[in-house]
Amino acid sequence: MHDVVIVGAGPVGLFLACELGLAGCSVVVLEREPEPGSPWRSDPLGMRGLFAASLQAFHRRGMLHPLLTASGVHDAPGADLDADGPPPLRGGVGHFAGMVLDPANVDLAALPFRLPSPAPDFTMTSLAAIETVLSERATGLGVEIRRGVTVSALAQDDEGVVVGAGEHEYPARWVVGCDGGRSTVRRLAGFEFVGTEPRFTGYTMVATLADPEKLRPGIHLTPTGMYLRMRAEGHIGVMDFDGGAFDRSQPPTRDHLQTVLRRVSGTDVTLSEVHFASSFTDRAMQTTTYRRRRVLLAGDAARIHSPLGGQGLNTGLGDALNLGWKLAATVHGHAPDGLLDTYTRERHPVGARVLDWSRAQVAAMSPDPHGQALQGLIRDLIGTRDGTTYVFEKVSGSSIRHDLGSDQPLVGRNAPDFRLADGTCLAELMHDGRGVVLDFSAEGRLRDAAADWHNRLCYAAGAAKNDLGLGAVLVRPDGIVAWAGDRAFDRKAFERAAGQWFGNAQT
Template sequence: MHDVVIVGAGPVGLALACELGLAGCSVVVLEREPGPGSPLRSAPLGRRGLSAASVEAFYRRGLLEPLLTASGVQEVFGAAPEAAGVPSGPRFVGHFAGMMLDGNQVDVAALPYRLPGPAPEAVITDLEAVETVLSGRASKLGVDIRRGVTVSAVTQNGESVVARAGTDAYEARWLVGCDGGRSTVRGLADFEFVGTEPQFTGYTLQATLAGPQGLPPGFHLTPTGMYLRMPTDGHIAMTDFDGGAFDRSQPLTREHLQAVLRRVSGTDVTIDEVHLASSFTDRAMQTTSYRRGRVLLAGDAAHIHSPLGGQGLNTGIGDAVNLGWKLAATVHGHAPDGLLDTYADERHPVGAAVLDWSRAQVATMRPEPHAQAIQAVVRELIGTRDGATYVFERLSGSWIRYDLGSEHPLAGRSAPDFRFEDGSRLGDLMEDGRGVVLDFTPDRRLRASAAGWEGRIRYAAGRAANDLGLGAVLVRPDGVVAWAGDRHPDPEGFEEAARRWFGAAPAGAGPTDRAAVS
């Protein structure tokens, strides 16, 4: 019996498999497709943007350089020189409802608790590159990835869960559905899936145009929809507000795609040849819970929405990183009470907010006078420094702050990449998937307390190049700050946070008598 069965070998399932494998769990991944890679997952149609939050996740596990190499990235966006006191302004900032942001307007200094570091603000990649990096790491960690396996039944009891595929049965203590927007696991495990119906059919295609000069490159929000043309690879995307009626209902012929493109663009552009095409909608749905017994969901299996702003992949990676260490601690039996429930407590509100962000963009894009009036207002707002900074904060993921019950403004946020004076960084200390306590004082009492969780929490002490006025910080394995202490950190505050997130200190793990070292 495995510890965990993961259904789906996309980026979310593979990211979760890496987190569990890093923690020493026995994991099998079941994927219905017979092999990795497909034209729809490679560039240009598989092109995606990884936000700052997702890039940080790769960086903290030592996967940033392999990702950049697999993505063919020659330069990164927003990487700050070490001499700078704050991160440099982002040059790749994305859009809201097809209205591009100006990176020069983003006030990086206003974003909460940021420090310069090697992780860029964004990486342009494709799904195939992401999956190649993650599957390679998962295999090295002993994860069993089985392709061409279609799950047809899921049953569970109080002790285990079984996924059946044909005559084969895969039993584990836990099962996680990471099998996409049309999730089989979601249906088999009877999760409730609620939300709003689509307003448009979207199309993405690679095509050869006759006289493409008549179709200018970039995003274009028009009175009849929106279209995007990439200038070099024939990639075109467009939205047609038909209520989602065409999506997957008819063949994507050249004639149909040309008619939609002409209507949306307001030009007489001619498509000579369609090389590849697919459709999608802005249907926005979310499961009411992320767990039923021993079955959990992550990524598109738990929430779907339009791809506007590239939030789907990034939200899914956030799910996987949040869930992985919590599920591993549960498997190994040292999770504190309720730890696994905090996965849904923290990630369900994030998913709901992303759905509303998507809906707001769709409402702004509608081809009718009221929406067009809103467009004018939004253009003015995102043209301001405050407006551009707000939208960038949402797109980058830096807005996310989990409610951990702490009044400290850093608690619940992604940890800044603190750098010690010897050059070592927080990101370097997180590659093994443990929690980290950074002691900037250093304080012998705190060191003695941290020794009680040796094996689960790494202790690192030293002066920081910029400690942001803090004395110590406890960082969860997912990079979230669990506790922050002032210039004279209270070991009791650390111990309370450590027990809450890492369970009771292992017996005989190290000294816990602070009086002995005071």
């Protein structure tokens, strides 16, 4: 029996597998597709944007450089790690409903707790690049990846779960569905899936254009929808506000795609040949919980929405990072009471906000008079410094803060990359997947207390380049600040927080 069966070998399932493998859990990943490579996962169809929180997660596990290399990013702008004040943005800043943000309009001083880091704020990559890096890491950690396995049955009791795939069964103590928007695990386990119906059908294609000059590059909102002509030759996206009527109801033929593209773009462009094409909608649905007994969900298995703004992949990686250490602690028997329940409590609201963010963009892109009026208003707001900064905080994930019951403003947020005087940064201390205690006091006042959790916490003491006025910080394995004390911090408050997240102290 494995500790955990993960269904789905996409980025979310593989990142979760790495987290569990790093913690010493026995893990098998079941993937329906027989081979890892496909045109839908490579450039251009598989291109995705990773924002700061996701890139920081790869940095904290020592995978940032392999990821950037696999993504073909060899000239990422370096961070001035000795800079005073908030570091400049490095990378793109995204868009809202097709309205591209101006990086120069982001108020860096208003971004919370921003410190220099080698991880950029944004980079383009492909699903294939991410999966290659994560597959190699997972295999190196002892994770078994089985491809060509189609899950068809699931049964659970108080002791474990059995996943069925044809004539084969895979017993485990826990199962996590990371198998996408049409999740088999979600259906078999009986999760309730609720939300709103679509307003448009979207199309993505790689096609040969007889007259490419008729489509302008970039994102274009039109009176009938939106079209995108992307950087890769022949890669086109279209949104048609048809109420989602066409999506996957029939194959998107060349004639149909040409008709839609002409109507939305307002041109008579001709598609000579369509090489690849698929459709999607803005249907926005979410499970009411991310856990049913011994079955959990992460990524698109837990929620679906339109791809506007590139939030799905980043949110899914956040799910995997949040769940991994909590499930591992539960497997090993040292999780404090209710730790696994905090996964739904923390990540469900994040998913709900992403769904609303998607719905808001669809409303602003609607070609009816109401949508056009809303679009004009938002365009004016985004044109302001405060408006651009607000949207950037949302799309980058820097505004996420979990309610951990503390008024201290850093608690519940993704930790900045604190750097000690000897050059050691927080991310380097997190490579082994443990939590971290950063003690900025000269006398190392938390050394003895942190030793009580020696196999669950990494302790580091010393002055920092910028300690943000703090005396010490406790960071969970997922990078979330669990406790922060000022320069006159209370050791008992630290011990309470450590016990809350890491279980009983070991004396």
